[in-house]
Structures are given as structure tokens and as C-alpha cells.
Amino acid sequence: MCPGKNAEDPRSHNRVVTGQRIRVLLPLPLAQPYDYSTTEQIAPGTFVEVPLGRRSAIGVAWDGEPDRGLPAGRLRAVTRVFDVPAMTPTLRRFVDWVAAYTLSPPGAVLRMAMSVPAALDPPAPQAGWRRADAAPAGARVTPQRAKVMALLADGAVRAGGEIAEAAGVAPALLRGMADAGLILPALLPRARRFAAPDAQRPGPALGPEQDAAAAALRASVARRAFATTLLTGVTGSGKTEVYFEAIAEALRAGRQALVLLPEIALSTQWLDRFAARFGAAPALWHSELTSRTRRDTWRAVAEGEATVLVGARSALFLPFPDLGLIVVDEEHETAFKQEEGVVYHARDMAVVRARLSGAACVLASATPSLESTTNAETGRYAALHLPARHGGAAMPDVTLVDLRRTPPERGRFLSPPLVAAVSETLARGEQAMLFLNRRGYAPMTLCRACGHRMRCPNCTAWLVEHRAQRRLQCHHCGHVEAPPEACPNCGAPHSTVPIGPGVERVLEEASALWPEARRLVMASDTIPGPAAAAAAAKAIQDREVDLVIGTQIVAKGWHFPHLTLVGVVDADLGLAGGDLRAGERTFQLLHQVAGRAGREERPGRVLLQSFAPEHPVMQALVSGDIDAFMAAEADARRPGHWPPFGRLAAIIVSAEEERAAERVARDLGLAAPGGEGIEVLGPAPAPLAILRGRHRRRLLLKTRRDIAVQPLLMEWLAKVDPPGNVRVQVDVDPVGFL
Ligand SMILES: Nc1ncnc2c1ncn2[C@@H]1O[C@H](COP(=O)(O)OP(=O)(O)OP(=O)(O)O)[C@@H](O)[C@H]1O
Numbered sequence: 001m002c003p004g005k006n007a008e009d010p011r012s013h014n015r016v017v018t019g020q021r022i023r024v025l026l027p028l029p030l031a032q033p034y035d036y037s038t039t040e041q042i043a044p045g046t047f048v049e050v051p052l053g054r055r056s057a058i059g060v061a062w063d064g065e066p067d068r069g070l071p072a073g074r075l076r077a078v079t080r081v082f083d084v085p086a087m088t089p090t091l092r093r094f095v096d097w098v099a100a101y102t103l104s105p106p107g108a109v110l111r112m113a114m115s116v117p118a119a120l121d122p123p124a125p126q127a128g129w130r131r132a133d134a135a136p137a138g139a140r141v142t143p144q145r146a147k148v149m150a151l152l153a154d155g156a157v158r159a160g161g162e163i164a165e166a167a168g169v170a171p172a173l174l175r176g177m178a179d180a181g182l183i184l185p186a187l188l189p190r191a192r193r194f195a196a197p198d199a200q201r202p203g204p205a206l207g208p209e210q211d212a213a214a215a216a217l218r219a220s221v222a223r224r225a226f227a228t229t230l231l232t233g234v235t236g237s238g239k240t241e242v243y244f245e246a247i248a249e250a251l252r253a254g255r256q257a258l259v260l261l262p263e264i265a266l267s268t269q270w271l272d273r274f275a276a277r278f279g280a281a282p283a284l285w286h287s288e289l290t291s292r293t294r295r296d297t298w299r300a301v302a303e304g305e306a307t308v309l310v311g312a313r314s315a316l317f318l319p320f321p322d323l324g325l326i327v328v329d330e331e332h333e334t335a336f337k338q339e340e341g342v343v344y345h346a347r348d349m350a351v352v353r354a355r356l357s358g359a360a361c362v363l364a365s366a367t368p369s370l371e372s373t374t375n376a377e378t379g380r381y382a383a384l385h386l387p388a389r390h391g392g393a394a395m396p397d398v399t400l401v402d403l404r405r406t407p408p409e410r411g412r413f414l415s416p417p418l419v420a421a422v423s424e425t426l427a428r429g430e431q432a433m434l435f436l437n438r439r440g441y442a443p444m445t446l447c448r449a450c451g452h453r454m455r456c457p458n459c460t461a462w463l464v465e466h467r468a469q470r471r472l473q474c475h476h477c478g479h480v481e482a483p484p485e486a487c488p489n490c491g492a493p494h495s496t497v498p499i500g501p502g503v504e505r506v507l508e509e510a511s512a513l514w515p516e517a518r519r520l521v522m523a524s525d526t527i528p529g530p531a532a533a534a535a536a537a538k539a540i541q542d543r544e545v546d547l548v549i550g551t552q553i554v555a556k557g558w559h560f561p562h563l564t565l566v567g568v569v570d571a572d573l574g575l576a577g578g579d580l581r582a583g584e585r586t587f588q589l590l591h592q593v594a595g596r597a598g599r600e601e602r603p604g605r606v607l608l609q610s611f612a613p614e615h616p617v618m619q620a621l622v623s624g625d626i627d628a629f630m631a632a633e634a635d636a637r638r639p640g641h642w643p644p645f646g647r648l649a650a651i652i653v654s655a656e657e658e659r660a661a662e663r664v665a666r667d668l669g670l671a672a673p674g675g676e677g678i679e680v681l682g683p684a685p686a687p688l689a690i691l692r693g694r695h696r697r698r699l700l701l702k703t704r705r706d707i708a709v710q711p712l713l714m715e716w717l718a719k720v721d722p723p724g725n726v727r728v729q730v731d732v733d734p735v736g737f738l
């Protein structure tokens with residue numbers, strides 16, 4: 001056959017060489033892979049470098065047939081193949097799956113799986129020295145040189161600095177020895193970057209219910225097949241110890257385990273317990289790692305060296321070659337939802353990744369989501385339950401303080417019953433906690449003279465006073481300004497007053513009431529990272545603190561043995577607003593924070609201050625009857641096909657110019673899909689109608705459960721062509737409705 005017009009003979013054409021065509025997916029917001037040519041066999045999953053425009057880019061050889069119609073002469077060639085384990089078929093399918101489900105470009109999802117391009121290059125080998133096989137005749141061996149030779153006995157290779165230090169010689173001496181032919185340069189063996197957790201170490205003796213649950217999880221892991229188990233149990237029942245046994249089983253099976261935690265920075269107690277159980281720390285994955293650690297971790301996961309990895313939601317996209325178990329702890333947490341970029345729910349995607357990997361998946365929580373509860377009821381998930389606290393500790397006694405009957409003094413926020421309870425607790429030498437899910441001093445600042453409220457210039461939001469830092473701050477966009485000397489509206493001097501409490505204001509009140517008590521505030525601005533969280537937890541554990549005042553940070557899985565009283569300053573706070581899950585959320589948060597009380601010998605008490613003590617959420621918190629509460633929630637959602645009994649997707653249209661957003665939203669409204677079991681709500685201004693200077697409109701698509709929203713959305717969005725200054729964002733299974 002003669003070379004045709006495509007001139008595929010490399011000798012006649014020095015630019016394009018060929019033989020093979022492959023598809024390469026690039027980590028860019030592109031809808032599909034691009035085709036390239038190559039002279040080598042390149043298997044799908046291989047990391048490759050390719051030209052892209054005038055630059056080059058790193059991507060992954062993807063599955064599927066290249067476009068044969070494209071003339072070979074137009075194809076550009078792969079320029080480099082990386083020496084790193086290929087992306088597994090499982091992870092490639094996962095990228096495709098997440099892209100299709102969230103309606104994101106596959107390349108945008110791939111970017112999450114390639115977040116550390118530097119890890120694709122093998123780590124640079126470190127140079128050291130070894131002894132020459134035979135000392136050259138005439139080479140002088142001084143006592144110092146002899147010491148070095150002794151250190152390098154038996155073919156050892158050691159780093160220069162290390163030799164110099166161990167032998168107590170100057171580095172220059174080594175150079176002299178090398179010149180004399182006594183030692184030779186050599187590559188150091190690569191050190192293990194991650195110690196291996198030891199599955200053979202015995203765990204604690206489990207109680208009978210823990211034991212039964214652990215056995216079921218071990219069996220699930222040992223089957224090496226996909227199954228999801230919802231592990232529930234009252235706060236302090238020892239769920240962590242139970243799923244540790246599942247991790248041990250995965251390790252014994254030679255497979256990897258991934259644990260997702262909602263907030264790694266607040267998980268120091270968890271990490272200590274892991275190290276105590278397995279004799280080594282797990283590998284970690286979160287946004288605050290150094291780039292070096294990210295690189296090492298990514299590669300150690302890909303090479304199978306990191307066997308247990310604990311991470312935030314983005315850890316789902318790490319290159320595990322053989323995942324045997326995924327645990328999602330505190331599965332009800334909204335922190336698992338990523339709201340920027342690719343909008344996905346890590347709990348749900350964890351189940352998908354486990355399915356693709358043939359792995360066991362464990363969802364754990366004392367307050368499971370209605371989604372997971374329903375899946376357990378219908379048999380999609382297996383269910384395990386721990387009914388009692390570990391070690392015989394009792395559940396705390398929860399009572400309501402009716403703020404209409406026993407209100408705090410004017411300008412105060414702690415009612416007489418709560419003040420009395422804190423005083424008693426402190427007098428007994430026990431610890432108390434006051435919970436208010438609001439940062440700062442006051443959520444709103446008002447002018448006493450004209451009623452003007454201080455608001456954010458970029459958002460539909462009040463400015464929150466942070467008195468300690470002497471500033472007003474927007475909690476949505478980060479805008480900061482100094483508190484005004486005079487009202488910006490009427491000019492009245494020193495006329496502004498704070499309205500309502502934040503934790504700083506509760507601290508002020510507590511300082512006046514209990515000046516002797518050692519107080520600690522735990523909020524995201526006072527506990528900025530893992531080190532601060534660890535220090536705070538230690539101070540509480542070591543009884544260096546009497547009174548903890550905190551935001552939702554204090555609700556997260558802490559085990560404080562001496563804490564016996566929890567006071568909730570404003571139990572009604574989360575119920576405002578029209579969020580479909582407001583009740584469920586409030587119940588979960590307050591039940592979790594209540595669950596911090598009385599976890600060891602001494603019994604715990606919880607006081608909830610409320611203006612609506614008859615509200616079902618308050619009543620459920622008092623009775624502790626989660627099942628009844630969730631059943632009522634389910635009954636409320638079922639008839640209207642609200643999740644989990646129907647499907648939801650939100651469309652958020654935003655633009656700097658209000659009319660532009662309005663126009664696109666209206667067009668979307670006109671093009672909305674319809675039919676049986678399909679409903680579109682909106683367009684309507686979002687509750688946060690302006691965010692970071694952008695005007696926002698929302699539409700909500702609600703369908704019956706048996707109708708997939710993705711095809712409807714695709715068809716719908718294709719009918720409207722928004723101008724470049726208007727952003728249209730899709731959120732499948734929204735959890736936030738702002
Ligand atoms: N079998 C056991 N032996 C010894 N200690 C245990 C055992 N099980 C649990 N514990 C201890 O009991 C405490 C509570 O356990 P753990 O934190 O696992 O409960 P949990 O169910 O995860 O609680 P929460 O839902 O409130 O976070 C911890 O200090 C844990 O170390």
C-alpha cells in the first residue's frame with residue numbers, strides 16, 4: 001500500500017507521526033476528549049502531555065473511539081508519557097459518572113482527580129554515598145576516613161549530611177574520599193512516606209451491640225462487593241470504634257480504605273484515636289496541606305503505599321488503585337456538599353465510587369439524613385444500630401426553657417433557669433457549654449435615631465459586628481468596614497446599637513455572670529485551623545477550661561469527659577427561612593450539640609431556650625425519639641414529592657446587571673419543561689438576591705422520583721442561550737436554597 005495523501009510516513013513528514021490515535025481528556029472545562037496521534041501504544045488511563053493551542057497540557061488517555069473522520073495530518077502528537085500508575089478504569093468511570101450526574105464538563109471533574117500535576121513526575125531520587133567495592137591501592141585511610149568506611153559497611157547507602165554527622169567529620173572529607181576512590185556516589189533507597197496502620201493490633205473490647213455491628217461490617221468488607229450500610233447509634237455509642245473494625249478488615253484484605261470527615265481541621269480527637277487503634281497515623285487529605293505533602297500523598301495513594309486515607313470531600317477523587325471501603329462519618333453534614341465549581345454531594349458520590357470499586361460503603365451518624373434513613377427503610381442500604389452509650393453512660397436529660405415565661409433580663413440573652421444551671425454545674429467543678437450558632441458580637445447594627453440598618457454593599461445581607469476586631473463584616477462576601485462614628489443615613493453621632501446576640505456577646509454576658517470561670521470561645525474565627533482546634537480540645541480535656549462558648553464547631557463529634565451541661569441560647573435560630581430541611585437540620589444540629597453532655601460517669605443535662613417550645617423539633621429533642629421525628633418529616637415531604645420522595649434541581653441565574661439576570665431567568669421560565677410529575681417553581685429572586693455584587697434569580701425543577709432530572713435539564717438549558725455576562729449554574733440535589 002502506498003502512502004496516501006495523508007502522508008503518514010514519518011520520513012516524508014516531520015511534524016506528525018502516527019500509527020495510533022487516542023482520545024485525551026484534559027482537566028479543563030471541555031465537553032469531551034480531544035484526539036491526538038501517537039507512535040507508541042498508549043493505554044487508556046495513561047497520563048500524557050499534549051500540545052494545546054500554543055501551550056501544552058497534561059491530560060489522561062480516555063476511553064472511547066477517536067474520530068476517524070479527522071485527517072491524520074490535522075492531528076497533533078502526544079509529546080510525553082508520564083511514568084506514574086495509570087488512572088484506573090474505576091476512577092475514569094467515576095469522573096464520567098459525576099460529570100453526567102452534575103451536568104458538569106468531564107474535564108472539570110477530571111481536574112479534581114488531577115489536582116496535583118507535580119505528583120505525575122517521579123520524586124527526584126536523593127543522592128548519597130556507598131563504599132567502593134575495593135579500596136584503590138595507595139589510598140590513605142586516616143582514622144576519620146575509617147569511621148566513614150565503617151558507617152558504609154555492608155553496602156549501605158547513606159546521605160552525605162547524615163554520614164558527616166554520624167562520623168563527626170566535615171563534608172569536605174567525603175569529597176576527598178570520593179576523589180581517592182574510597183567511596184562512590186549512589187542513589188538512596190526511597191524512604192516510606194507513610195507508616196502502615198497495623199490491622200493486627202487488637203482494638204478495644206467491644207460491647208455486645210458494637211461487636212455484632214462490627215462483625216456485620218467486617219463481613220461486608222470481606223465480600224469484596226459493593227454494599228452500603230447505614231450505621232446509626234446514639235451520640236457516644238461508639239460508632240467510630242465499630243467502623244475501625246471495618247477498616248482493619250479492608251487492610252487485612254490488602255485493600256485501601258477511605259474515610260471522609262466533614263471537617264478535618266476539627267478532627268484531632270479522631271486522629272488520636274485512630275493512631276491509638278492502629279499504631280500509625282492515616283494519610284490526610286484536605287485543603288491546608290503543603291504542596292509537597294499533597295504531591296507525596298497523591299503518589300502514595302496511587303502506588304498503594306497509603307493504605308488508609310482520611311480526607312475532606314475532595315479525597316473522593318484520589319487515585320486509589322484498590323479501594324475496599326469508604327466510610328462517610330457524620331453523613332448528615334451539609335459540609336459534604338460542594339457548592340462551587342462542580343456542585344456535588346460527597347456522601348452520594350462516595351456511594352457511587354464504592355459501587356464502581358466493588359467496595360463496602362459505611363455511612364455513620366447519630367442523626368442520619370432523611371435520604372439515608374429512607375434508603376435503609378426501603379432496603380437499598382443495610383442498617384445497623386447501636387442503641388446505648390458506651391460504658392453505660394446515660395443519655396442527657398433535655399429540657400426546654402420557655403423564653404415567653406422566663407425571659408432573660410432586658411438586654412441579656414441567658415434566662416434565669418439557664419444561668420442557674422450553669423452556676424450549679426460550675427460549682428460542682430464540672431464543665432458547661434453555651435451554644436449559639438452565630439459568629440461575632442451582634443448579627444445586626446441599627447441606628448437608634450432613624451432605624452437605618454447597616455447592610456453589605458455587595459450582598460442582600462446585614463453586616464455582623466465583630467467587636468473584638470472593631471469591625472462590621474459580611475459573612476457572605478467577606479466585606480469589612482469600621483463601625484461608623486455617625487449613622488451613614490441620618491448623621492446622628494454614636495447612634496448605632498447592636499441587635500441580637502452572637503457568641504462574642506454571650507461571652508460578654510458570661511464574663512459578667514461568672515467572672516471566675518475560665519472561658520473559651522470556639523468559633524471559626526477563633527479556631528482558625530487544626531492546631532488551634534487541637535489546643536482547644538486539649539485544654540477542655542485537661543480541665544483548663546470551665547465554660548465553652550461556641551458555634552456549630554462545638555457540635556462536631558467531640559468527646560469531653562467532664563462536660564455535663566449544654567445550654568442552647570437560641571434553639572429556634574435554624575427554623576426561620578423556607579428551607580425544606582430547616583426542621584431536619586435544626587434537629588440534627590441541636591441533637592448533636594446536646595450529645596456532647598454527660599458522655600462519661602456523670603449525667604448530662606441540656607437546656608434549650610426557645611420561644612416555640614411546642615414546635616415538633618423542640619418536642620423531638622426533649623423526647624429523643626428520632627424515629628418518630630423522621631417519620632413525621634417523611635410524612636410531610638412524601639405527598640408533595642419533596643426529596644427524598646422526589647427529585648430536585650436548582651438553576652441559579654446571576655449577573656452584575658439585574659435586567660440581564662432577569663431576562664435569562666424569564667426565558668428559562670418560559671422554556672420550562674412540563675408534563676406529569678414535573679414541576680418548575682420560579683423564576684424568583686433568590687433569598688440572597690444580591691451576592692458579591694451579582695443579582696441572582698432561582699428556578700427549581702421538581703420531579704417524581706422515577707423521572708431523571710438530567711435529561712430534562714439538558715434539553716431545557718439548550719433552549720436558552722445566555723449572553724456571556726450571565727452565569728447559569730445548575731445544582732442537582734440542592735441542599736442550600738439561598
Ligand atoms: N469498646 C470500647 N472500648 C473503650 N472505649 C470505647 C469503646 N467504644 C467507644 N469507646 C469510647 O467511647 C467514647 C464514645 O465513642 P465514639 O466517639 O465512637 O461514639 P460515637 O458514636 O461516634 O459518638 P458521636 O456520634 O457523639 O460522635 C469515645 O471516647 C470512645 O473512645
Ligand SMILES: [Zn+2]
Nearest residue numbers: 456459474477
Ligand atoms: Zn457581602
